[in-house]
Amino acid sequence: MxxxxxxxxxxxxxxxxxxxxxxxxxxxxxxxxxxxxxxxxxxxxxxxxxxxxxxxxxxxxxxxxxxxxxxxxxxxxxxxxxxxxxxxxxxxxxxxxxxxxxxxxxxxxxxxxxxxxxxxxxxxxxxxxxxNSLREADERKDEFLALLAHELRNPLAPIRSGLEMLRRESQNAELIDRVRGIIERQTNHLVRLTNDLLDVSRFSRGKLELQMERFDLRLAVSDAIEMTAGQIAERSHRFEQLSPDSPVWIEGDRVRLAQMTANLLGNAAKYTPSEGCIVLEIEPQADRISIAVRDNGIGFPPNEAGNILMPFRQIDTSRTRAYGGLGLGLSIVRRIAELHGGQLEAFSRGPGRGSCFTVWLPMAPADATTASEAAPESKPIADESRHDGTTRSQLSVLLAEDGTDAADLLRELLEAEGYAVQLARDGVSAVQLAVSQLPDVCVLDIGLPGMDGFEVARRIRRMDHDRRIRLIAVTGWGSDADREMSREAGFDCHLVKPIIYSELLAEIEAPSPQLEEKRLQFASSDFAG
Structure with missing residues (x-):
C-alpha cells in the first residue's frame, strides 16, 4: 500500500x-x-x-x-x-x-x-x-509447457502405436499402408507445431525478414487453398472462394502471405463442425485489399475478439477442451499482416454463431501494375509430390551427418534411388572425402562435430573453383540469417529439417553442366547395353 x-x-x-x-x-x-x-x-x-x-x-x-x-x-x-x-x-x-x-x-x-x-x-x-509479473510469467510458462507437452504427446502416441503395429504385423500390406499414412499425417502435424513455435520466436525477436516482391495476391491465396484442401475435405466442409477476375497486385512476401491465409483457413476448418461452410473472399478497395474468411462454426464472445489474437490463447483453456493446438495460428496471422503494413480484425456475433477474420493489406501502387492484366502462372510453394520410382542419374553423393539414425536412413534412401553414397560422420572427414573423391553432390549437416558445415563448404569451394560440386545444406537451422550464412559459405541451397524427401531429390538433380554430362553418359551406357 x-x-x-x-x-x-x-x-x-x-x-x-x-x-x-x-x-x-x-x-x-x-x-x-x-x-x-x-x-x-x-x-x-x-x-x-x-x-x-x-x-x-x-x-x-x-x-x-x-x-x-x-x-x-x-x-x-x-x-x-x-x-x-x-x-x-x-x-x-x-x-x-x-x-x-x-x-x-x-x-x-x-x-x-x-x-x-x-x-x-x-x-x-x-x-x-x-x-507479480514474474509470478504470472512463471504461471504462463508452466501452462505453456503443459500445453506443449500435451500437444506433442498427441501425435507421438499414434506414431509409437503405429511403429509397434508395424513390428507385429510386418507382412500385412494394407495395414502397413494405413499405418504409414497415420505416421505421415502425425509427423506433418509435429512439423507444423515446430514451425509455428519458431515463427513466434522470430516475431518476438524481430528476426523475421520478408522477401518482398510484386505479385498477384490470388496466387498466394491459391497456394493457401492447396495447402489446406485436405484439412477442409477431411471434415466435409463446403468451401467457397470469392475473388476478382482480374489480378490483385500487392507488394509482399508470397510465402508468408500464403501461410497467413492458410492459417485463417485452417482455423476455420478446425473450429467449424463437420459439413460446415467456409467462405474466403478477396475484395480490393480504394487503396487496400481485404482477405476475409467466414465460417458458421463455434464463434466466440464479442469481448474476446482481442484475446484470441494473442499467442497461446484459445477460447476454451480447460483441460477438457475439444480443440487441440497451441493457439498460435491467429497470432502469426496478425504479425504477418502487421509486417506488411496491414491489420487483422476478428468478429463474431457470439458462441455458436460463426466468425469472420479479415486481414487488411495495402494495395500495390497503381504505377506498379503491369500493362498486362493476365495473372502470372501460378507456381506452387513447395512440391510435396512423392518420388515416382524412376531411375536416377548415376551421381556420387557425399552425405555428412553426425546423427546415426538420420544418416543411415538417408543413405539407404539415396542408395535406393541409385546414387553412389559416401558417408562422413564429422566435418574433417567430409572435407577429406570431398578432396579425395570429388563427389557430384555434397549433402551437409551444419552442426557437424570437429568442423561445422559452413567451414566444410568454404574449404570445398576453395578447392572447387568451378563450383562443379553441388553443395546442399540440410539442417535444423532455418532463419533468414542462417540461409544467408549458407549462401555466403558457398552452398547452392538450404533445406530445413525435417526435409521433404522429394525436395532433396529435386535439389540433387537440379540442372548443372556436370549433371547433364552424367546423364548423357548414363543414357549412352543404357543405349549401348
Missing part, C-alpha cells in the same frame, strides 16, 4: 502554507505564556518547533515560510524594543542567524527524507509489480 504524508492526503497548496501560519501563531501564544519566566531570553526557542512541525506536515515551502514568520514574530514580540522588528543586540543577531541556519537545514533535510521515502515507495511498488 502506498504511504503518503498528511499534506498529500488532505492539504491543498493554500492549506499547506496555512499550517505555517498556524504553527507560528501557536508558538507566539506559547511564548507569551512563558514570557514571565523567560523575559527576553531564548526568543526563538519555540519557533524551532513550529518550523519542524510545519516541515513534517506541510513540506519544504511552508517550512521556509515558518522560518520567516518566526523571525519576524520573535523580533516583533520578544526581542529588544517590542512592537518593532529592529534587532540591535549582537547576541540577538547571532541567535537569529543560528535560528535561520538550523531551521533551513532542517527543512532541506525533511525534503530530502521525503524524496527518498517516495523513491523507496516507488521502488517497492515497482518491485511488487515485477514480482
Amino acid at each position: 502506498k504511504s503518503v504524508t498528511l499534506n498529500e492526503r488532505v492539504l491543498s497548496p493554500l492549506s499547506s502554507y496555512g499550517v505555517a501560519v498556524l504553527t507560528t501563531g501557536l508558538a507566539v501564544w506559547a511564548r507569551y505564556g512563558l514570557n514571565p519566566q523567560l523575559q527576553e531570553e531564548c526568543p526563538f526557542s519555540l519557533f524551532y518547533l513550529s518550523v519542524l512541525v510545519t516541515a513534517w506536515i506541510a513540506g519544504t515551502g511552508p517550512a521556509f515560510l515558518a522560518v520567516v514568520l518566526g523571525t519576524c514574530s520573535a523580533a516583533y514580540f520578544f526581542i529588544g524594543h517590542q512592537s518593532s522588528i529592529t534587532i540591535d543586540s549582537v547576541s540577538d543577531i547571532v541567535q537569529l542567524s543560528i535560528y535561520v541556519l538550523v531551521n533551513s537545514t532542517a527543512a532541506l533535510l525533511f525534503d530530502r527524507l521525503r524524496r527518498q521515502r517516495r523513491l523507496a515507495e516507488q521502488r517497492s511498488r515497482d518491485n511488487e509489480r515485477l514480482s
Whole structure:
C-alpha cells in the first residue's frame, strides 16, 4: 500500500502554507505564556518547533515560510524594543542567524527524507509489480509447457502405436499402408507445431525478414487453398472462394502471405463442425485489399475478439477442451499482416454463431501494375509430390551427418534411388572425402562435430573453383540469417529439417553442366547395353 504524508492526503497548496501560519501563531501564544519566566531570553526557542512541525506536515515551502514568520514574530514580540522588528543586540543577531541556519537545514533535510521515502515507495511498488509479473510469467510458462507437452504427446502416441503395429504385423500390406499414412499425417502435424513455435520466436525477436516482391495476391491465396484442401475435405466442409477476375497486385512476401491465409483457413476448418461452410473472399478497395474468411462454426464472445489474437490463447483453456493446438495460428496471422503494413480484425456475433477474420493489406501502387492484366502462372510453394520410382542419374553423393539414425536412413534412401553414397560422420572427414573423391553432390549437416558445415563448404569451394560440386545444406537451422550464412559459405541451397524427401531429390538433380554430362553418359551406357 502506498504511504503518503498528511499534506498529500488532505492539504491543498493554500492549506499547506496555512499550517505555517498556524504553527507560528501557536508558538507566539506559547511564548507569551512563558514570557514571565523567560523575559527576553531564548526568543526563538519555540519557533524551532513550529518550523519542524510545519516541515513534517506541510513540506519544504511552508517550512521556509515558518522560518520567516518566526523571525519576524520573535523580533516583533520578544526581542529588544517590542512592537518593532529592529534587532540591535549582537547576541540577538547571532541567535537569529543560528535560528535561520538550523531551521533551513532542517527543512532541506525533511525534503530530502521525503524524496527518498517516495523513491523507496516507488521502488517497492515497482518491485511488487515485477514480482507479480514474474509470478504470472512463471504461471504462463508452466501452462505453456503443459500445453506443449500435451500437444506433442498427441501425435507421438499414434506414431509409437503405429511403429509397434508395424513390428507385429510386418507382412500385412494394407495395414502397413494405413499405418504409414497415420505416421505421415502425425509427423506433418509435429512439423507444423515446430514451425509455428519458431515463427513466434522470430516475431518476438524481430528476426523475421520478408522477401518482398510484386505479385498477384490470388496466387498466394491459391497456394493457401492447396495447402489446406485436405484439412477442409477431411471434415466435409463446403468451401467457397470469392475473388476478382482480374489480378490483385500487392507488394509482399508470397510465402508468408500464403501461410497467413492458410492459417485463417485452417482455423476455420478446425473450429467449424463437420459439413460446415467456409467462405474466403478477396475484395480490393480504394487503396487496400481485404482477405476475409467466414465460417458458421463455434464463434466466440464479442469481448474476446482481442484475446484470441494473442499467442497461446484459445477460447476454451480447460483441460477438457475439444480443440487441440497451441493457439498460435491467429497470432502469426496478425504479425504477418502487421509486417506488411496491414491489420487483422476478428468478429463474431457470439458462441455458436460463426466468425469472420479479415486481414487488411495495402494495395500495390497503381504505377506498379503491369500493362498486362493476365495473372502470372501460378507456381506452387513447395512440391510435396512423392518420388515416382524412376531411375536416377548415376551421381556420387557425399552425405555428412553426425546423427546415426538420420544418416543411415538417408543413405539407404539415396542408395535406393541409385546414387553412389559416401558417408562422413564429422566435418574433417567430409572435407577429406570431398578432396579425395570429388563427389557430384555434397549433402551437409551444419552442426557437424570437429568442423561445422559452413567451414566444410568454404574449404570445398576453395578447392572447387568451378563450383562443379553441388553443395546442399540440410539442417535444423532455418532463419533468414542462417540461409544467408549458407549462401555466403558457398552452398547452392538450404533445406530445413525435417526435409521433404522429394525436395532433396529435386535439389540433387537440379540442372548443372556436370549433371547433364552424367546423364548423357548414363543414357549412352543404357543405349549401348
